[in-house]
Amino acid sequence: MVKMSDVAEKANVSKATVSRVLRNPEAVKKDTRDKVLAIIEQMNYQPNILARHFRRSQTNTILVVVPNIMNTVFSHILGGIEHAAGENGYRVLLANTNKQVEREYEYLDHLKQRQVDGMILLSARMDKNVLTEVMKQFPVVLTADYLEGVAIPTVTIDNVSSARTATEHLINMGHSRIAHITGPLHLLVSQDRLKGYRQALLQNGLAFDNILIQEGDFSHESGYNQMTKLMALEKPPTAVFSANDEMATGVIKAAKENGLSVPGDLAVVGFDNIKLSAIYDPGITTIAQPTFEMGKKAMELLLEQINGIEMGKRQHVLENELIIRESCGANFKKNG
Amino acid sequence: MVKMSDVAEKANVSKATVSRVLRNPEAVKKDTRDKVLAIIEQMNYQPNILARHFRRSQTNTILVVVPNIMNTVFSHILGGIEHAAGENGYRVLLANTNKQVEREYEYLDHLKQRQVDGMILLSARMDKNVLTEVMKQFPVVLTADYLEGVAIPTVTIDNVSSARTATEHLINMGHSRIAHITGPLHLLVSQDRLKGYRQALLQNGLAFDNILIQEGDFSHESGYNQMTKLMALEKPPTAVFSANDEMATGVIKAAKENGLSVPGDLAVVGFDNIKLSAIYDPGITTIAQPTFEMGKKAMELLLEQINGIEMGKRQHVLENELIIRESCGANFKKNG
DNA sequence: ATACTAAATGTAACCGATTTCATTATGAGT
DNA sequence: ACTCATAATGAAATCGGTTACATTTAGTAT
Known part of the structure; x- marks a missing residue:
């Protein structure tokens, strides 16, 4: 496996410069940058992501805690989260709890151990105080569910x-x-x-x-x-x-x-x-x-927290809509 | 954040011993082990998982490539995978492709970069040769879909x-x-x-x-x-x-x-x-x-590969069942 | 040309656990 | 008590990027 120092050597620059080319290209003169990029290409260098995660203690991964993935509503919200995550270079780690609180607690460790950069909960059965404590230290968003008296960012419908x-x-x-x-x-x-x-x-x-x-x-x-x-x-x-x-x-x-x-x-x-x-x-x-949108919005709120952007509203209520079909008697033709 | 060396110091042992207590307890004398364990407890030490991943270049994470999570069949297979993964200390990273081949290719990099220990595909649209090449180097299982002329471990129904x-x-x-x-x-x-x-x-x-x-x-x-x-x-x-x-x-x-x-x-x-x-x-x-079982089986096959266990059969065909309800006229009462 | 500032690059420390290899302690056998 | 095998422990290298800080280079103003 070719590593950064190999590239540096071949390009006659220091590891630091190679690193900068990758993570902060503007900090490198165009000539150097092009040269390094060419060598990277040529040697087919792929950075060791695990080393990066370790060094930066950041994983570009978020955890989604779902009571049950096999439930349509949740899998659609998950779809929205996945979509927004992908667009922003984040990956989604799945945590199915089967509605067991203990599993919610278990997954909290992922956050504490910084295995993930943030967490989206689709159900909050855990203790309010515990959650409050967690959300003070880590990016957390709650959606599809809510808790009274907890200042956690939430995306719900009314x-x-x-x-x-x-x-x-x-x-x-x-x-x-x-x-x-x-x-x-x-x-x-x-x-x-x-x-x-x-x-x-x-x-x-x-x-x-x-x-x-x-x-x-x-x-x-x-x-x-x-x-x-x-x-x-x-x-x-x-x-x-x-x-x-x-x-x-x-x-x-x-x-x-x-x-x-x-x-x-x-x-x-x-x-x-x-x-x-x-x-x-x-x-x-x-x-x-709006399940998909809820997921998307939740992910966006999480990103704001991760990136340290001051959030305005913490509670987001999405619009829902009455869909009229046959069962209510208002409409005998439509298919929807 | 308290780290391994802190524990070692307080316990009057070397880092190596602490590490062994955690990963290979039998190699440490009971007295020492207990002492270290006590200190770990007392200091509330949590190992830095990212450091571990980096050092061992292993993540205890697998990637699941799904064409569309919002599809019930897939979300149920995913449920089975998640279940088996959890039981074996593995985590599930979600990759939704929206049926786009390019995204399948993108996610291949996660494997190549060793960001995950293995991959389960719920659909294989990518080139057969590419896939063959990948599966020679990395643990891969295909389920819910199959490819002719590719010796990839597969779990399907007939x-x-x-x-x-x-x-x-x-x-x-x-x-x-x-x-x-x-x-x-x-x-x-x-x-x-x-x-x-x-x-x-x-x-x-x-x-x-x-x-x-x-x-x-x-x-x-x-x-x-x-x-x-x-x-x-x-x-x-x-x-x-x-x-x-x-x-x-x-x-x-x-x-x-x-x-x-x-x-x-x-x-x-x-x-x-x-x-x-x-x-x-x-x-x-x-x-x-048997969607849930398919997922479970797929995960088990993947684990065998990850653990280097010689697999017997590569193609697994699960039993399916005719469920008789009303629509065929054989049974007018049952509810199922 | 000279001085000074800003840009570009390099050096080296660092992240924290794992693991190889060396060393020391322990215990069995005679 | 002595030898030798084995168990237990320790020292130190290592994984491969990132980044603070130092140094060099380039650029601008006088």
Whole structure:
């Protein structure tokens, strides 16, 4: 393996000059630079990146902590991160936690040991104080999740207002008995979507019926099960706002099996706008999370920190959008 | 930052001994070892991993080259890789190529520069000779794709036989006019699935009608469009084997819109067994690719290479399975 | 030409662990 | 007690760039 000193020798310059040609070309006279570059080319010299990382204690690598890569939402955010990282010469190290806090803690060591230059969390289950301590010392960004009372840079969407939009859409369609199937209520996202649902009802002077709120776990099956319960009510709902798309498919399936037509007898709105919602029959009206953009933005915020640029806003809320398809009854033709 | 020499000093031993305690404990007397360990604990010493990587020119990191992380099949394989990697103390660096060959080539440099200890490709678009050259020097495994005439360790499923199984299933259900919507035919996977389809027809003495073979691109829309074409035929098919699940949903959608019931008037079989196929209405009969296992196996093969273990088989073909749901008409109850 | 400043290059220390080789301690066997 | 093999430890070189600082070269102004 040809190394920098070999190049230096052949070019009749010092290692330092070769190094400068590579990392700080303006500091070298054009003649010298060209000469060195030619030799580099000729000898097919490739710098030893590990030596560089070691010396500079910088790796041009960031760590992305994901609860579960196999989840579409996360893999799309990851896509956005990867994209922005690549554009800026950074590499992405993957950390799948399988939702285990311990693994979050484990990966913290990568930061502390400077194996990576920064970290993007797609879920923060760890202790707030620990995280606060970490973010004081290292570049960290949180996205797709948030924590109250932690001044960590965050990229999210406004789940409350989105849920409100979704629910209001159903209200505007003339529904007054609207059920909500929530996500796991220990998650802030789920609580926020529930909050938005509540707000929409109240602001529109609608009665608020606790029996219409059922907790799911974001799975198809839970949507199916909770909907089955809802249909058994004396006064079943005429519309359902499901906290994600996958549960919405369960809702629709249960409704159909019960002889209800969607959207004829039951209007459904989901959340996330995963591919599935466009493909499903009927197409599911849903709130589109700008997942790719979230990832991209998160990476940009991280870069600002890494480069020591003073950040203005720390909390970034991205716009989301109501995508109207068939399941809510507002549109019987569109495909989306 | 406390370093190894600090520990050595405090423990009254040499750096070498501290290093041995960490990397090769058996080589140190128990007394010394315990003493050093205690000091390490006490001083909260963390070895500088970058220095280690540099010195050993080994990173305990592998590179995974993915055409598109946002694709479920790939993200699941990635899940398997990540799992096996983690279990063996390896980290996963993500390389999304967006299907661009140039990016595959770019990432080759990571290997050559020893920034990673090995590479798993989920798609090989690069030149065969280049790849052959690379795999002679570095640990490489290919999965989810394969190349003819390259002796690279590969983990795949048998697309030909799986497609045959899928098609035969439709034949067994009494169909004789079976269409096939293929994937992009420049991909080996697509060609293989087509081959299997052909074999099934021939082996069962069925007429082989070219008009029933339509090329799609794995998207929902293409399934929809090709099915629309097929239904316009004088003698339309009574069954369709779609080269993936997403296109199968398009097929079903087109059929429904045309007043056909699935499976009543049209039987459909897909491929991949992505979550969607279980959730869709009707549930889609499909071939299950053991994606997670493929990833796991690929990582294991890579580890063997990294550790210099002589590999027996180089080509690993994993078992796949026909998952029977509603869309083929064999089962009207199951949910899957 | 001279002095002085700025640009260009060189020298050498340095990052921190790993590992080879030499040296010393330990223990078994007679 | 003595020899010899083996285990345990230490000293020092090494991995290959980067960078602070010193030195030389070039350029400008007078």
